[in-house]
Amino acid sequence: MQSRLDIVIVGGGIGGLFAANALAAQGFAVAVYEQAPAIGEIGAGVFLTPNSVRHLRRIGLQPAVEKWGARVGPGSQYYRHDGVPIAPVQVTDSSGWNATFGMHRADLVEMLASALPAGAVHTGHRCIGFEQYGNLARVSFANGASAEADIIIAADGIHSELRPHVFASSQPVFSGSVAYRGLVPHDRIPDWPTDRWQMWLGKGRHFLAFPVRAGKLINYVGFVPTDEQMKESWSAPGDPDVLRQAFAGWDPRIEQLLKEVQLTFRWALYDREPLPVWIRQRLCLLGDAAHPMLPHLGQGANQSIEDGMALAKILARADRRERAALRFRVFRSWRQRRGDHRARRLPQAAL
Numbered sequence: 001m002q003s004r005l006d007i008v009i010v011g012g013g014i015g016g017l018f019a020a021n022a023l024a025a026q027g028f029a030v031a032v033y034e035q036a037p038a039i040g041e042i043g044a045g046v047f048l049t050p051n052s053v054r055h056l057r058r059i060g061l062q063p064a065v066e067k068w069g070a071r072v073g074p075g076s077q078y079y080r081h082d083g084v085p086i087a088p089v090q091v092t093d094s095s096g097w098n099a100t101f102g103m104h105r106a107d108l109v110e111m112l113a114s115a116l117p118a119g120a121v122h123t124g125h126r127c128i129g130f131e132q133y134g135n136l137a138r139v140s141f142a143n144g145a146s147a148e149a150d151i152i153i154a155a156d157g158i159h160s161e162l163r164p165h166v167f168a169s170s171q172p173v174f175s176g177s178v179a180y181r182g183l184v185p186h187d188r189i190p191d192w193p194t195d196r197w198q199m200w201l202g203k204g205r206h207f208l209a210f211p212v213r214a215g216k217l218i219n220y221v222g223f224v225p226t227d228e229q230m231k232e233s234w235s236a237p238g239d240p241d242v243l244r245q246a247f248a249g250w251d252p253r254i255e256q257l258l259k260e261v262q263l264t265f266r267w268a269l270y271d272r273e274p275l276p277v278w279i280r281q282r283l284c285l286l287g288d289a290a291h292p293m294l295p296h297l298g299q300g301a302n303q304s305i306e307d308g309m310a311l312a313k314i315l316a317r318a319d320r321r322e323r324a325a326l327r328f329r330v331f332r333s334w335r336q337r338r339g340d341h342r343a344r345r346l347p348q349a350a351l
Contacts, residue, residue: 004028005315008149010127010139010162012039014046014105015287015304016155017112017121021059022312024116031147032116033139035126035156039113040106044181044265045212045219047072047197047298048101048108052305064111069101070211072197081202083251089197102197102210102219104183108301127161130283137282152283153311155304160289166280172270175294177205180222180243182264183212189257192218200251207247207254220257221295222247223269238266269294278335279328286311310334 004027009016012034020030048056048069056065076089113121129140130152139162140146154162163169186194194215200207208221224246240261247254272292278285287304314331 005150006148007031007151007153007315008033008137008139008147009153009155011155011157011160011287011289012036012109012113012121012123013155013157013287013304014108014112014301015289015308016153017109017116018055018059018305019153019155019286019308019311020120021061021112021115022055022308023315024120025059026312026316028312028315030116030120031149032121033125033127033141033147034121034123037124039109039121039123044105044183044221045210045217046103046105046108046301047210048103049298049302050098050100052302053099053101055305055309058309059115061111061115064115065101065103068107068111068214069103070194070213070215072100072102072210073195075193075196077196077198079198079200079251081200081207081250083200083253086201100197102212104212104217104219105301107213127156130162130165132280132282150282151315153286154283154289155286156289158288158292160285162283163275163285163289165283166285167275167277170273170275172272175269175271176227177223177225177269179267179269179295180224180238180246180264181220181267182261183217183219184257184260186211186216186218188260189218192253192257194218200254202250205246207250209254209257218257220261236266236268238264240264278332284311284328284331307335 007023007028007030009020009030009032012032016032020032023030053065056062078086078089080086124143125145126142127139128142131138136148136150137152138146138148139152154160156162186192194211197210204225206223210219212219222243243261243264244258247258271294275290278290286307288300291303293300293303311331314327
């Protein structure tokens with residue numbers, strides 16, 4: 001048998017870095033190209049659910065998740081906007097592979113990057129072109145560099161440069177809501193629990209909070225309706241006073257938390273129709289590049305991790321003599337229906 005496939009991953013976020021780890025664990029030569037000048041991520045928290053925690057454990061990262069995450073378990077709760085309990089969040093098993101964790105995105109990205117072999121991640125490489133011919137594919141970058149591989153994985157996010165080489169992107173549709181996101185140090189709100197996920201539901205809006213970074217920070221997300229369309233960005237600055245006003249009169253615990261907010265990001269929520277295809281010969285879309293999701297199910301990062309593990313397991317049976325498209329068709333059959341299902345919007349009544 002010939003040597004394993006050489007693989008290039010475009011995008012150094014959660015999906016791309018996890019895929020790189022899963023592929024490296026199968027013995028593949030993997031290089032990750034990220035457009036930012038350094039690995040990292042602006043943003044706040046991500047909620048890791050059992051479907052991704054088990055995969056992080058498989059590649060040896062459970063100790064790091066336990067160290068940097070905040071385990072969430074019994075006591076998690078839904079509330080009315082005024083703080084009256086609605087129902088508990090069922091947690092069948094808060095240990096081992098079935099646990100849930102709040103993680104700071106920057107911690108998760110750093111954890112995944114540090115687990116890769118030295119030299120596997122190349123920063124400052126903004127992808128601007130793609131071509132494939134015969135048994136190879138090539139990506140080119142704005143800095144003049146290029147990279148060839150047997151397979152290219154596009155994990156370059158919701159504004160993917162490579163997606164149009166697979167299928168014409170659908171027009172984003174504004175959902176009518178924005179999410180304010182940020183972090184509050186726990187020592188400013190010392191009575192806030194660090195072992196649970198909590199959501200408050202009100203007319204047209206809802207508020208979510210959970211711990212990250214081993215409970216040292218509380219991540220919050222406030223969903224607010226709006227008629228104002230804005231750029232689709234996770235890092236657009238928001239006004240803390242506007243956020244506070246949006247939840248004025250809600251549970252006093254929320255008002256207490258929001259009093260401590262000094263910096264917040266305003267994330268306009270856009271939806272997209274599912275793509276009919278995720279692959280073209282030696283190019284495969286992964287994560288948000290393939291199936292961008294609204295955040296209401298909390299599955300964007302978790303589904304990208306599932307993608308990476310599925311792809312690694314499928315490609316483990318391939319070599320250079322086998323056409324990549326044959327293995328990609330298996331990946332598509334495993335993942336596309338699940339990704340499209342998760343990408344569907346929740347009815348507004350459910351919010």
